[in-house]
Amino acid sequence: MSQNRTTLRDVRRLLESEEPIPMVTAYDYTSALLVDRAGIPMILVGDSMAQTMLGFEDTLPVTVDDMVRHTAAVVRGTERAFVVADMPFMSYQASTADALRNAGRLLKEGGAQAVKVEGGSAVVETVSALVGAGVAVMGHLGLTPQSVHQLGGYGIQGRTAEAARKLLDDARALEKAGAFALVLELVPAELAQEVTDTLNIPTIGIGAGGGCDGQVQVWHDLLGLSLDFVPRHASKYAEIGTTILEALERWSADVRERRFPTEAQTSHVREAIDLGSKVLTPPAE
Ligand code: KIV
Numbered sequence: 515m516s517q518n519r520t521t522l523r524d525v526r527r528l529l530e531s532e533e534p535i536p537m538v539t540a541y542d543y544t545s546a547l548l549v550d551r552a553g554i555p556m557i558l559v560g561d562s563m564a565q566t567m568l569g570f571e572d573t574l575p576v577t578v579d580d581m582v583r584h585t586a587a588v589v590r591g592t593e594r595a596f597v598v599a600d601m602p603f604m605s606y607q608a609s610t611a612d613a614l615r616n617a618g619r620l621l622k623e624g625g626a627q628a629v630k631v632e633g634g635s636a637v638v639e640t641v642s643a644l645v646g647a648g649v650a651v652m653g654h655l656g657l658t659p660q661s662v663h664q665l666g667g668y669g670i671q672g673r674t675a676e677a678a679r680k681l682l683d684d685a686r687a688l689e690k691a692g693a694f695a696l697v698l699e700l701v702p703a704e705l706a707q708e709v710t711d712t713l714n715i716p717t718i719g720i721g722a723g724g725g726c727d728g729q730v731q732v733w734h735d736l737l738g739l740s741l742d743f744v745p746r747h748a749s750k751y752a753e754i755g756t757t758i759l760e761a762l763e764r765w766s767a768d769v770r771e772r773r774f775p776t777e778a779q780t781s782h783v784r785e786a787i788d789l790g791s792k793v794l795t796p797p798a799e
Contacts (some may be wrong), residue, residue, distance in 0.1 A: 519627075520555045520596040522650055522694055528555065528728075529716045535728030537598075537718055538736060541567050541584050545733055546591030554595060556718075558630065558730055559585045561600040562659070566734045573659045576602040578616045585624030598652050599626035603660040606631050610643045617649045630697065632658035634684025638691045645692030653688035655681055655709075656722065657700035670721075672701045685709045685717075697730060698722040700747065721747030 528535050537556035540546040541563045549557055563584055564570040578601075585599040599620040606613035617629045628650035631637050637653075644651050656671045665671070672681045682705070685696055695716045698706045703723025710717045710726055719726030734740045735748035741755045768774035787794040 518594045519592075520594055521627075522596070524555065525596060525695065525716065534726075535716060535718065537728055537730040539563075539566075539730070539733045540588050540591070541733070543587045543591040546588040546595070546597075549733075550592040550595050556728070556730075557588060557592065557595045557597050559588050559597065559599045559624075559626065560732065561602050562732055566732065566740070572662050574603045574662075576600075578602060578605050578619055581605075582619050582624045585620055585626050589625035596628070597626050598628045598630050599624055600630050606637065606640055607633075610640055613640045613644060614647055614649075617644050617647075617651075621649065628652055628694065630654055632660050634680065635687055638684075638687045641688060641691040641693055651691075651693050652695045652697060652718075653685075653693040654697040654699065655684055655688070655701070656698050656706075659699075668700070670700045670702065672705045678702075678705050681705060682709060682712065685713055689713050689715050695728075698726060721745070 525535065535556060536554050537558055538549055538554055539558045539560040539562060540549050541559060546557060559581065561573040561576045561581065563580065564573040564576045567584070568576070568580070570576075581599055581602055585597065589597050601613070601616060601620065605616040613631075620626045620629050629644070630652040631641065631644075632654040634655055641651050641653065657665070657668060659668070662668065672678045681701065688696060693715060695718055696709070696713065698709060698717050698719045700721040701709075703725060706717065706719055706722035707725035716727035718728040718730045720730045720732075731748055735744055736751055737755075738744075738750040738753040739755045739758075741759075744750060765774060782796050783794050784796060786796070
């Protein structure tokens with residue numbers, strides 16, 4: 515491991531210094547390299563890759579093999595960032611043995627520093643077992659996309675007293691089980707603030723207001739790569755999608771109009787080459 519790589523101790527220090535922690539998703543070598551160069555201390559190899567990279571409707575189809583391959587690419591692109599890999603749907607829910615085996619693959623083959631699991635009381639024992647085996651685990655409460663069909667969509671969670679109390683109880687239970695941090699997705703800001711004030715581990719919000727200890731955003735939303743839809747909790751910091759589209763349109767027009775390639779992209783024979791049927795000659799100086 516690189517000596518400069520962010521560790522959990524550094525994450526803890528950020529929490530103690532009350533400096534908000536930025537985290538962003540990355541799914542490949544190039545994007546990870548850019549995140550690392552930007553000095554962002556934490557990367558999530560999210561199973562949102564299902565939608566952003568693979569074109570699925572939800573996160574459910576992502577496999578452990580997908581996650582391992584993309585996590586390894588992200589790790590190769592980074593020297594400093596702390597890399598958390600999502601455990602995909604049904605890679606940890608069926609049994610603790612599955613959870614241990616699959617988390618092991620994400621760490622051993624993928625090179626992740628930590629894994630993330632979704633859910634509250636239902637996964638507390640699993641979190642405990644993973645932590646007991648030496649795996650750093652991040653929790654994820656609120657909107658848990660792997661349960662999209664059970665939740666009936668991607669709406670804000672924790673709006674009723676019962677749901678808010680359950681979320682707070684789950685947060686406490688995950689901390690007690692040894693989770694080192696907690697993602698809070700799409701929960702009212704007041705509830706996220708209460709969870710943040712209650713826990714001693716960092717909360718990382720997405721659509722959970724400004725009171726969390728950190729913020730996580732999806733690469734494509736942040737950079738304007740999702741051309742057709744940007745969720746309300748995201749803000750575009752660039753229009754990369756439009757920039758790429760315009761570049762591709764200009765380049766393809768140049769090819770069609772024979773403006774590309776130019777001499778700058780072209781090489782020539784250095785001396786005459788006799789092919790038998792024809793002699794290839796270098797261009798006149
Ligand atoms: O997969 C993902 O991108 C996530 C974030 C939305 C937190 O879990």
